Amino acid sequence: MSGENLLARTDEAQLYRDLSRSNLVTTWKWFAGAGILSLVLLWGIGVFVYMMMTGMGVTGLNRPVFWGILIVNFVFWIGLSHSGTLISAILRLTHATWRAPILRAAEAMTAFSLMVGGLFPLIHLGRNWRFYYTIPYPNERGLWPNMRSPLMWDAVAINTYLIGSLTFLYVGMIPDLALLRDKSEGWRRKLYSILSLGFRGTHAEWRRYHRASTLFAILIIPVAVSVHSIVSWDFAMAKVPGWHSTIFAPYFVVGAIFSGIAGVVLVMAVLRRVFRLERVLTPLHFDNLGKLLCMMSLIWGYFYFTEFLTVWYNRNPEEWEVFSSYGKSFLPVFLLMIMCNFVIPFPMLCMKKVRRSIPAISFASFLVVVGMYCERILIVTASLARRNDPFIWHNYFPTWVELSITAASFAMFGLLYMIFSKLFPIMAISDIKERLFHTTERAFGGASVEAIALVEEGEEEGSE
Amino acid sequence: MxxxxxxxxxxxxxxxxxxxxxxxxxxxxxxxxxxxxxxxxxxxxxxxxxRPIRFSRYVVVFWFVGALAGLALALATYLLYPLITAGKAIISVPPTLIITYEVAMLFALLATLILGAREMGLLRFxxxxxxxxxxxxxxxxxxxxxxxxxxxxxxxxxxxxxxxxxxxxxxxxx
Amino acid sequence: MKHRWGMAIDLDRCTGCGACVVACSAENNIPVVGEDEAGKGRLMHWIRVNRYWEEENPGARATYLPVPCMQCQRAPCEIVCPVYATYHSEDGLNAMVYNRCIGTRYCANNCPYSVRVFNWYDHKWEKPLDEQLSPDISVRSRGVMEKCTFCVQRIRRVKDQAASEGRKIRDGEVQPACVQTCPPGALVFGDLEDPESAISRLFKDPRRFRIFEHLGTEPHVVYLKRRKGAGA
Known part of the structure; x- marks a missing residue:
């Protein structure tokens, strides 16, 4: 039962070497990969500058589709950022014993996808060079942002979430940084010394550290929920048929967690292979995440059906035109979405065999990521393309400019992750150690099972 | 010492x-x-x-400080730039609530980081x-x-x- | 002196000739984008003439609906702008400040009438066309939104003149370019604060309707319904 799921808990030095392989060895493959991603990113930056200098006309946008896949990317990346922090916070709070190897990968994913996603509202501005008009500071222009605009809610919320998830990632890393400081030398030692803030691991430090991470987990969950609600309100506040819907906030939160979990699975599968973490990221973790993904797929299907059903039955002409366009101009996107989000992954993920097979679950997750991207294309562009007035209806297809910038965003995410994996512990070493420390093998009749000591903190409150 | x-x-x-x-x-x-x-x-x-762990209660305090800051940020818009748009009231409540909430959470998160580090003794450089x-x-x-x-x-x-x-x-x- | 400007469009009179579009373009420095861009849905016109086909061939008939900015009293475009580039003026107009606009295009998304247009490029006026640009109006750069202003420059001019002569503005004294040009006189413009004005009477006409009235935007542009019957 155990065996494969457990690391050798005798040799901590070996454990350290295994878990921080990403830090210790840099192969030519890393440089090659980083080089390719940098080229794609540079290309994207070049295209962005071209777009900025020429005008937004180089995109496929038109009237009425004023927002295109640049905004789709924004929603997509913010959505992807969701599960990271959220999963890790929920797993921490519920003391899920299998969480340790997932935490860091998930939290880093959140931070980086937020960084990428947060750029898109700026990229898509008509006059990007005037972006600072939205920052509230006393200025000679006598201009102050309009806090009634959902875009300002967005700016404030994403700012909170980005800072929150960066600190969450950082605080989670402090004990590992202390470990790296003691194990490394040269410039790395200097870097880790500064970053670890002199954390040593004294009894008092550990207890307060635990309290702080619990607090972070408690605080970050409502922030995560609010951020994607506000992203949905960018749409739901507008007088656009297909956008103006009360279900949007919970629907977006669910969609974000759904795509986020799929993202975590993909990232974990890549890390597992690249950094040979087979002994840490076991099929058990994929199985558990697979169960979550399966459930989210079901909830997503339920939400989508609910939204569709009300419009279908009501036949409010404005909304019905949007939804019926899914069967016409937008049919390929619609089919891709339904297949990738529900029809294929749901039955797949119901099977334990699939959840425990890393290629299979990675495939299902990939489908979900594609499906959720399609969902956002439908939400953003289809609703605009079938606005209230049929005379101005116009379809939309992105140009090479938008596609280049989209590709660059994926490259940027990959590059950030690659650099992170070289500089910081990609696995939560201390959490893994703690988990092993609390685990013993216990004879249970003829079988041997894992017994985990759960340390309940919090009773000491009364002693103050 | x-x-x-x-x-x-x-x-x-x-x-x-x-x-x-x-x-x-x-x-x-x-x-x-x-x-x-x-x-x-x-x-x-x-x-x-x-020693009892004290900083969590100050995090709550900072949540309220953040709420005040958020309120000030939202109200600043209405006070510094009192434009009536779309027949809406100059001070509109729901956006104020949203901004207040987000800034309050930001302050609470930063307070957790800074006060937590302080109480862990990490700031005794x-x-x-x-x-x-x-x-x-x-x-x-x-x-x-x-x-x-x-x-x-x-x-x-x-x-x-x-x-x-x-x-x-x-x-x-x- | 308080004003509330309004426009009435009599669909019985409108022939769909498009003179209003041309007059507006000449008055407001509106660039001509060419066939390709127009096909992409990037016309810059501040007023457009919608054409809807009634019935199938044969016997197909077109109905025309000129659509300028509705200058809504409860304008959805105004609240969503993060930088107050569009706001409500004292005369009840939706004013647009080009210099403030950063081009989020949210206002255009939130306009149910889709009358806002975006400068996808910097537009050029070939010589000698640049000579005809109106000095009263700024030429908009790429990346900003623009829309019908009810020819605010004409409103200003008349206001100044009336103020210097110490009198009230006469009914019909202010005429946006489209109203001035309309050959069948389908467009009527005036001050709703003046109960005697032609526009005030038309706002009480039983044929009056507003487009997308159920959205609660309270437009300042009303339409007079077509009467079906002989000769209609």
Whole structure:
């Protein structure tokens, strides 16, 4: 039962070497990969500058589709950022014993996808060079942002979430940084010394550290929920048929967690292979995440059906035109979405065999990521393309400019992750150690099972 | 104010716990003994943490400070730039609530980071703190502030009896 | 002196000739984008003439609906702008400040009438066409939104003149370019604060309707319904 799921808990030095392989060895493959991603990113930056200098006309946008896949990317990346922090916070709070190897990968994913996603509202501005008009500071222009605009809610919320998830990632890393400081030398030692803030691991430090991470987990969950609600309100506040819907906030939160979990699975599968973490990221973790993904797929299907059903039955002409366009101009996107989000992954993920097979679950997750991207294309562009007035209806297809910038965003995410994996512990070493420390093998009749000591903190409150 | 710290290195929880309990029985005050370990240890297993953890309540305070800041940010718009748009009231409540909430959460998160680090003692940059890097190889260090002389000898003996691999003395703080 | 400007469009009179579009373009420095861009849905016109086909061939008939900015009293475009580039003026107009606009295009998304247009490029006026640009109006750069202003420059001019002569503005004295040009006189413009004005009477006409009235935007542009019957 155990065996494969457990690391050798005798040799901590070996454990350290295994878990921080990403830090210790840099192969030519890393440089090659980083080089390719940098080229794609540079290309994207070049295209962005071209777009900025020429005008937004180089995109496929038109009237009425004023927002295109640049905004789709924004929603997509913010959505992807969701599960990271959220999963890790929920797993921490519920003391899920299998969480340790997932935490860091998930939290880093959140931070980086937020960084990428947060750029898109700026990229898509008509006059990007005037972006600072939205920052509230006393200025000679006598201009102050309009806090009634959902875009300002967005700016404030994403700012909170980005800072929150960066600190969450950082605080989670402090004990590992202390470990790296003691194990490394040269410039790395200097870097880790500064970053670890002199954390040593004294009894008092550990207890307060635990309290702080619990607090972070408690605080970050409502922030995560609010951020994607506000992203949905960018749409739901507008007088656009297909956008103006009360279900949007919970629907977006669910969609974000759904795509986020799929993202975590993909990232974990890549890390597992690249950094040979087979002994840490076991099929058990994929199985558990697979169960979550399966459930989210079901909830997503339920939400989508609910939204569709009300419009279908009501036949409010404005909304019905949007939804019926899914069967016409937008049919390929619609089919891709339904297949990738529900029809294929749901039955797949119901099977334990699939959840425990890393290629299979990675495939299902990939489908979900594609499906959720399609969902956002439908939400953003289809609703605009079938606005209230049929005379101005116009379809939309992105140009090479938008596609280049989209590709660059994926490259940027990959590059950030690659650099992170070289500089910081990609696995939560201390959490893994703690988990092993609390685990013993216990004879249970003829079988041997894992017994985990759960340390309940919090009773000491009364002693103050 | 550096003092005289005795550091014993132990090969696991059991001997470290024995040493911790023996030092406490010397008697040494709980705040003068601590353990340094690569993993968190339950309170009382090796050493005790006599000080209550206080910063969480200040996080709540900062949540309210943040709420005020958020309120000010939203109201600033309405007060500095009193434009009536779309027949809406100059001060509109729901956007104010959203901005207030987000800024409050931001303050609470930053307060957790800063106050948490402060209470962990991480912001004492100038202090010379005792440390033992070998904890990362599965060892546990038990440290005690002792007075040179008889107390030191008794503390050394207690550690030795508990099975210390190594005992040394450093000037520094816990 | 308080004003509330309004426009009435009599669909019985409108022939769909498009003179209003041309007059507006000449008055407001509106660039001509060419066939390709127009096909992409990037016309810059501040007023457009919607054409809807009634019935199938044969017997197909077109109905025309000129659509300028509705100058809504509860304008959805105004609240969503993060930088107050569009706001409500004292005369009840939706004013647009080009210099403030950063081009989020949210206002255009939130306009149910889709009358806002975006400068996808910097537009050029070939010589000698640049000579005909009106000096009263700024030429908009790429990346900003623009829309019908009810020819605010004409409103200003008349206001100044009336103020210097110490009198009230006469009914019909202010005429946006589209109203001035409309050959069948389908467009009527005036001050709703003046109960005697032609526009005030038309706002009480039983044929009056507003487009997308159920959205609650309270437009200042009303339409007079077509009467079906002989000759209609």
């Amino acid at each position: 550096s003092s005289f710290v005795l550091i014993g290195l132990f090969d696991g929880v059991e001997p470290a716990a024995k040493a911790g309990h023996a030092l406490r029985a010397l008697p040494l005050a709980a705040e003068n003994i601590t353990s340094i370990s690569g993993v968190p240890l339950p309170d009382g297993s090796v050493t005790w943490d006599p 100038r202090a010379r703190k005792v440390h033992e890097p070998r904890i990362h190889d599965g060892k546990i260090a038990v440290c005690a502030v002792v007075e040179p002389g008889e107390q030191e000898i008794r503390a050394r003996r207690a550690m030795k009896t508990a099975g210390a691999l190594e005992i040394r003395v450093e000037e520094g703080e816990l």
